[in-house]
Amino acid sequence: MFSLLIRGALVIDGSNREPFRGDIAVEKGTIADVAPSIKGGGKAVVEADGLVAAPGFIDIHSHTDLSIFKHPLAESKALQGVTTEVIGNCGIGAFPVNDERRAVLNDYLKVHDFHLPSHGLSWNNFKQYADQLDRIGLGLNLAPLVTHGALRIAILETKDRTPSHKELESMKSLLTESLEQGAWGLSTGLIYPPGSFAKTEELVALAKIVARHGTLYASHIRGEGATLMEALDEAILVGKKSDVRVEVSHLKAMGKDNWGRSKEALLKLEKARQEGVDIAADQYPYEATSTSLTALVPPWTLAGGVDELLKRLASSKTTGRLQAEILREMNQRGGPNRIVIAEIGSAKNMGLSGKNVSEIGELWHCTPEVAVMRLLQEEKAAVGAVYFSLSEEDVVAILSSDQVSVGSDGMGMNAEEDSEKSTHPRSYGTFPRVLGAYAREKGTLSLTKAIYKMTGLVAGRVGLRNRGLIKPGFVADMVLFDPVTIQDRATFDHPHQYAAGIIHTWVNGYPVVHEGRITGNTPGKVLRKKKASS
Ligand SMILES: [Zn+2]
Structure with missing residues (x-):
């Protein structure tokens, strides 16, 4: 039986x-x-x-790292058919933790809307984090990556500089420790400080260790709009120099000026593969991105961490320069009326969730860039936003590639308990959307290929041998x-479906x-x- x-x-x-x-x-x-x-x-x-x-679908790009403590069943994922989530993406994650820099890591996670469990970050390394998760009882499997952001904070805080030889050795040994304990690789988030302060050589040095352990190097690359091709070149170079398996996270062509460049990007990856670099990508099937509102401020403003950012936002010396740079970045991402505020912490500003930055500017009688600065100041930089900055044509071109896995870039949520939070629908809809809207209705790809891109292909990338x-x-x-x-029901207006x-x-x-x-x-x-x- x-x-x-x-x-x-x-x-x-x-x-x-x-x-x-x-x-x-x-x-x-x-x-x-x-x-x-x-x-x-x-x-x-x-x-x-x-x-x-x-x-079961393997979500190669998840951010369930801390939400799992609140929602150990990860309902929004289980109801998509997801059985394993690869967490610790985009350089943002919960370990390693250096006791002296614990508060800095806390701030960093808050900026990215990661909500700390009530007991805080009560671990130092992968093993302790994993053991704690096993004790709470999980609905799904988790395969954590070490994150470059946490590694850098553990050794360099949020300093905007190259590590000394000794500091780099310390980062390498922390990385080695986590990989020896069973972590699945390393992720970088090269638009987010402090990850953005790293030069390519630092990435290569770390990637060599990742390669030695046969694990994955997943990168939110340095640019996804005007500098997409250069950023891909950097990811390819890291693969070439270190021999690591490279995953380009959430591949896209951001901003109207770059629409249509997905084909060029796919060709570049194909060419690199032909030259022997083991590189592929993943994608979520939506025309809008979602990340912290701090993505609009230039990296130099975040050197030294959130407190320094708040000082710079308040300083009259930097106002003019900051406004110009924020405006430029907003336009890159589709313009202020295509940037919608999502997650917001304070009761005072809660009503702004769901409004776009132009609307908030009108409400406050100021320009959109000034509204962004005021929001970041009032919320201590912890504001999430949705950016309508991608084209359907590119989404389809990338989805059609059988070298691109499906990954949500979302987190496990609970529709009832999270109903007040604004979020991106990808946390609820990614996998059924590919199967329903794209495979069945639009015929973008066959059901068989869609499933391969959620399972067999992903297991190979991550190194999961028997799943x-x-x-x-x-x-x-x-x-x-x-x-x-099969169908996704979560929308931008009503994501918790x-x-x-x-x-x-x-x-x-x-x-x-x-x-x-x-x-x-x-x-x-x-x-x-x-x-x-x-
Ligand atoms: Zn990312």
């Missing part, structure tokens, strides 16, 4: 090969058999006529969905979604990468 038997599903196994109709048997959390017809019974039997069975395929011996991370009704069409989600063989509802089970765990030799 199997623990679970799925009968008569359309199996799309994650390898990009043709779908077939068949049964799937699970025993002890592992896929025991996949065949047109399996004899024997199951303690649980699911009749799956008309439904698609696929490997991402429906295949005997693989872990039973699986999703069963209705291909006719769970997706439709996910019937069952299993993590490590246990149901976390059953007949469309969260079960409350916590079979998830923090995955630790085993050493290559073991």
Whole structure:
């Protein structure tokens, strides 16, 4: 008797090969058999006529690092069919922590709308962070990356300079420690201070260590608009010089002047692959980006951290220069009327959430750039924003590539408990949107290819050896969905809407979604990468 038997599903196994109709048997959390017809019974039997069975989706680009303490079931992800999230992206994450710089890391995380658990950052390294997460009981699996932002803060605080030889050695040894403990690689966020203060040589030195451990180097590259090509060149160079596997995070062409350049970007990556660099990318399927409002201020203003930024915002000496640079960046991103305030902390300004920067300027009788400065000052830089700065044509071109994984760039949320928060719909809709809006309705790509880009392809990039395929011996991370009704429902106006069409989600063989509802089970765990030799 199997623990679970799925009968008569359309199996799309994650390898990009043709779908077939068949049964799937699970025993002890592992896929025991996949065949047109399996004899024997199951303690649980699911009749799956008309439904698609696929490997659980692996979200290669997630930011659930701290939200997981509040929502350990990561409901918005489980109801998309996600079973593993790669966290610690964009250089923003929770470890390593140097006791003397704990407050600096706290500030950094707050700027990026990461809400600290009530007990604060009560760990120092990957192992302690992972052990704590395992103790709270997780709905899904997490595969954390070490973040360059946290590494730099641990050694250099938020200083705008190159590390000395000794400091670089300290960063390298902290990175090595986390990788030895089982972290899945390193991420950089090269538009966000202090990551943006790093020169290419620093990245290469760290990437060599990542390569030695056979793990992933994921980069939010230095520019995604006017300087997209140069930024890609830097990522390629890091790959070339260090031999590391490179993932370009959330590939896009930002700002009207750059619309259409996605094709050039994809060609550049293809050329690098032909030259032997193991480089690919991921993407979320929306025309708007979302990040901290501090993305509008130039990096020099953030040297020394949030307190220094607030001083510079208040200083009459820098006002003129700051206004000009903020205006330029706003225009790069589509203009002030296409930048909408999302997350905001204070009760006083709560009503501004959902308004664009032009509207706020009118309300305050000032220019949009002055409104941005005032908002950052009043909220101590902790303001989230959504930027409508991408074109559908580019979204489709990038989505069509089978070298590009699907990743949400969102976090696990709970629609009821988070209902007051403004956010980007990608946290709720990414995967069903690709399957529904793009594969079924627009025909941008086949269902088989879409699933490959969420499973088999991703497992290979991350180095997850026994996940991402429906295949005997693989872990039973699986999703069963209705291909006719699968659809994202979260919108920019109403983001807290769970997706439709996910019937069952299993993590490590246990149901976390059953007949469309969260079960409350916590079979998830923090995955630790085993050493290559073991
Ligand atoms: Zn990013």
